[in-house]
Amino acid sequence: MPLLSWILLFCLLGGALSVIAAGAYLLFPERVRTALLPHLVSFAIGALLGAAFLALLPHALATPGIDDYHVISATVLLGVLGFFLLEKLVLWRHCHEAHCEVHTADEPENHDHNPAAGTLILIGDAVHNLVDGVLIGAAFLTDFHLGVVTSLAVAAHEIPQEVGDFAILLNSGYTRVRAFVFNIISSLATLVGGLIAYLSLQQAEAALPYVLAIAASSFIYVAVADLIPGLHKRVHGAATAQQMALIAAGVLVIYAAHTTLH
Template identity: 25%
Template sequence: MNPKAISSCVLWNSLIAIVLLATLPEVSAAIEGTLPSASTFLQDLLDRYGENDTLTLYQLKSLLNRVDVGVGSDNGSRTDPNNRNLSKCFSSSQLFAVHNLSESIPIDRAAFKEFCPTVLQQLENRACQVENQENEENEETEEGKPTPAEVWGYGFLCVTVISLCSLVGASVVPFMKKTFYKRLLLYFIALAIGTLYSNALFQLIPEAFGFNPLEDYYVSKSAVVFGGFYLFFFVEKILKMVLKQKDQNGPGHSHYKPEKYISKSDLEEGLTEKLQNGDLSHVAPHQNNDLGCRTLAVDEKEVQASQSTCYWLKGTQYSDIGTLAWMITLSDGLHNFIDGLAIGASFTVSVFQGISTSIAILCEEFPHELGDFVILLNAGMSIQQALFFNFVSACCCYLGLAFGILAGSHFSANWIFALAGGMFLYIALADMFPEMNEVSKGEDGEVGNSLVVFAIQNAGLLTGFTIMLLLTMYSGQIQLG
């Protein structure tokens, strides 16, 4: 390349660079002229939230609310110079106390400049963001709670339906000797076990710990807990049926006839026969010292000598009624009171929770009241007396409902849920489960009957489990009214 041309090119490039450097300050000044000054940001806040370049505490609090700062709980505005915990969300009154701001003194530019780093620090640690989320969740929970009219209305309706179960006992007395009666009773007992156990696992116990089925995803784990219980029940029943069949087909036989004891089912059958024949006006217990069990006897003269002032309560004199009847009545009343307590507390949380608990209690009360009715008759009460006292004990549920609603409305219902959850587990596993095995004993004679009984037990348990599982899974979609 020509050296002269190279020199010309270098000269032009140098000239262009000098021109650009000369115009750069003017370009920078033009760019800076389009930006606001630093003081205008402060002035904008003072103009929009204050007056005359000053702020009051109320106006400053409005600014803090706008940026979600100062929403923490106000546990006092006293400052502690040794407290270095700045990771919490402070309330607006606490922030004002830190800077010695008061309502009587307006906040000028200098004081507002000093206050701004505090706002920046609270925004940076995001403590108030968590506090805001908790406040929003609490507001949503309050909005989702039923009204007092719904709580009392639905609660009273459910308790009334449950209490009517106490009057069902007399209607099934004529069918006690029928085969389908025991199988129907067996199904309802298994249904009660399934609903009570599942209600405790899916709703009461998680609610006591503050879990939400839609957020904490505990439903699958609770289902596995029920699965462990059901697996052992299934395996145990299969092994018993197989081993029992093997023993019956084995070579060994007993050479003596076992002593015949009077069982509870024998008493029920004898009682039913008298009721069907219409010759049972009074049942009085007599203690057999050799066998240690009660037998039935009819005493027409004692019935005629009854001095009851109420027609419906005519029958046995109260002094002749066995102690067992009064124990059953009192314990049943206490049991129903706790049931009402659980229902009332559940309805204060949500209508869905109350209905779920009511369904579990209803499934448990139906077979329970049938058994209580027979026990009261065996203990010496007439049919009218048994109906009356069974209904009186059932009405204790209303008292428990009122206590549960009042306690759940003014205090945390979690403690009541914890108590009810433990009670439901005990009733299902320690009370109803042995009763189911006792009722099924008379049906376990042949292989065919054993399979039918086993199928009925499985149907009841799985039905109760399915009801509570579906109610828990779709609780968010259940809307009433």
């Protein structure tokens, strides 16, 4: 079997299997999912911040050839500002439709749906999956067994983050089926990354730290700008302690997965 076929096969498995595993959440009854959703959003914040600060950015800064860390920091800054403008455009589009999903006057005060958050998380996840594909392709080009292990590591590492992504999409107003389909489509970016690595590994390696920085900026922006403000609607001590515990759990799961698999 040609090496390219192995790369594409394991990229598909590494991306799609994590989505399918995390999609088991969607099988719960609506009442259970409704009760779990606020907790999963808190967990998602920790997972996003953990992935950005403990995985993506360290890899970007440790990439050979990066001598000036200010370049990576500037890329993150530009990414955050870019996602701010992108969210503005998404909100503007929704507010010019017949029914504005963001600024409807008669919406209840506890309405937390933000369609822009779902759009941004899909973009960020696609970028992240693209990078995963590049890493899988590079591993296979180095050694076949390393490629297999890397693919399994990617699948295992992505599961907790995909659970958080489902929570964000549902919190943004997506239906269960739509959230699952869009996450599957986003996971296919892994195939593109694997193909890029196979066809032009040298160029892909040169762009990798900047792609990682942009992916990190998207996760940071969604967590801080779109998700954390919703947590402030519950300000009593017990709710705050619960939120902090779940955020910490999200960070720790990403940390444990990342350190164990490397």
